[in-house]
Amino acid sequence: MTKYKVHVTDDCIAxxxxxxxxxxxxxxxxxxTKAKVKKSVISDKELAKNQEAKEICxxxxxxxxxx
Ligand code: SF4
Numbered sequence: 001m002t003k004y005k006v007h008v009t010d011d012c013i014a015x016x017x018x019x020x021x022x023x024x025x026x027x028x029x030x031x032x033t034k035a036k037v038k039k040s041v042i043s044d045k046e047l048a049k050n051q052e053a054k055e056i057c058x059x060x061x062x063x064x065x066x067x
Contacts, residue, residue, distance in 0.1 A: 002044045003067045008035045011061040018053035018062060025050055041067060 006025065008018075012034045018026040025038050025046065042050055047064070054062040 004042050004044070004047055004050070004064050005067045006037050006040055006042055006050055006062070006064050008037060009061045009063060010034075011059045012057075013059055013061075015058060017056045017058065021056045022049040022053040026053055035061075 008026075014028065014033055014035065016028065016035075018035050019028060025042065026035050027038060028034070029036050039046075050062075050064060054064055
């Protein structure tokens with residue numbers, strides 16, 4: 001099974017869009033200044049929802065790469 005690494009870069013502007021698109025894996029940090037992932041390694045079953053979050057991000061701050 002292919003695994004993917006997901007992370008949020010410092011370009012994040014805390015717009016919350018990724019959390020709306022994929023609550024399963026994205027949440028805001030404690031002071032609401034940046035999104036973070038709940039799991040940094042996901043399976044291919046989880047890829048589609050995480051990809052939606054990536055695509056909706058207005059500043060391309062979400063990176064997904066095969067691991
Ligand atoms: S969609 Fe992008 S800019 Fe908005 S909170 Fe998520 S990572 Fe940050």
